Amino acid sequence: MKNIAIIFSVLCIQLWNAQNVYLTKVEKTNDNPDKFFYKKEAAVADAVYLGEVEVQGFSKDDALIFSLVYKKAKEIGANTFELKPFESVDGTAQSFNASNYKIALYYTPKEKLTAQHGDMYIFASSEKDQKISINRKDYMISPRSFLKLKVVPGEIYTISTKKLLGSTIKVQPKANDDNLYFQVSSLKVKPDNSGVGGLNLKSGDIIGLEKSYAEFLSAIYKEIKP
Numbered sequence: 001m002k003n004i005a006i007i008f009s010v011l012c013i014q015l016w017n018a019q020n021v022y023l024t025k026v027e028k029t030n031d032n033p034d035k036f037f038y039k040k041e042a043a044v045a046d047a048v049y050l051g052e053v054e055v056q057g058f059s060k061d062d063a064l065i066f067s068l069v070y071k072k073a074k075e076i077g078a079n080t081f082e083l084k085p086f087e088s089v090d091g092t093a094q095s096f097n098a099s100n101y102k103i104a105l106y107y108t109p110k111e112k113l114t115a116q117h118g119d120m121y122i123f124a125s126s127e128k129d130q131k132i133s134i135n136r137k138d139y140m141i142s143p144r145s146f147l148k149l150k151v152v153p154g155e156i157y158t159i160s161t162k163k164l165l166g167s168t169i170k171v172q173p174k175a176n177d178d179n180l181y182f183q184v185s186s187l188k189v190k191p192d193n194s195g196v197g198g199l200n201l202k203s204g205d206i207i208g209l210e211k212s213y214a215e216f217l218s219a220i221y222k223e224i225k226p
Contacts, residue, residue: 019059021068023075026051030077030107037070038113039215040080040106047106050076052084058099060127066216069103078105080113083219098144098220116179116211120157120171122147123209123217125185132184133160141184145222151180159206167206181214183207 028050040047053072059065073081084102085093124130124141131140135158139147151157153175160168161184173180185205209217 019057019065021072022054023072024052024054026076032077034079036079037073037212038080039219040082044108044112046112047080047108050078050105050107052102052104054102056100066213073105077107080106080108117177118150120149120151120180121214123183130184131162133162145224147224147226149226161205169206181209183209
């Protein structure tokens with residue numbers, strides 16, 4: 001009986017921590033071959049609302065959750081998204097809750113998507129504080145947060161994890177290059193061969209992120225001002 005109780009408790013904990021992604025609303029569907037899934041810009045007027053997904057339950061595996069959201073989005077032909085806050089009784093937007101949130105899905109014509117460049121994003125892992133150094137300036141990034149820094153084309157940026165056996169990379173952005181996206185983590189991450197949520201650069205615990213996944217993280221993580 002004791003073993004059964006232990007097994008039951010473990011199952012309850014797993015169910016409690018399980019995270020599910022549901023396609024909760026479909027207004028329209030769209031047939032397009034776009035592989036990308038970018039954050040919708042507020043100023044874009046030609047984005048077509050297609051529906052929304054809801055994420056229920058907390059998970060530390062944000063790459064997996066992104067993959068599930070991405071698959072639901074592509075079922076109805078979405079290529080852009082925005083976080084959709086829940087509303088309180090008085091109609092005001094509630095604070096973001098990582099255990100339950102909604103994402104509105106859109107189709108935006110490619111010609112309406114503007115290039116994003118001139119910034120470097122550094123994401124923490126979802127579990128613990130991370131101290132990093134960028135060009136010998138130290139930063140502390142708390143779990144589920146990120147830094148957004150302006151970069152100068154041609155300048156070399158040295159990013160270090162400030163550990164005895166940590167990692168260091170050097171990057172040199174060029175004019176009109178896309179934004180740079182990195183995550184600092186001790187987790188082992190495997191590349192996604194589909195090209196969605198995949199990795200462009202990995203050096204120990206400094207990981208280069210694909211833009212779609214990085215923009216998803218920027219929506220559900222908190223920005224820390226340097």
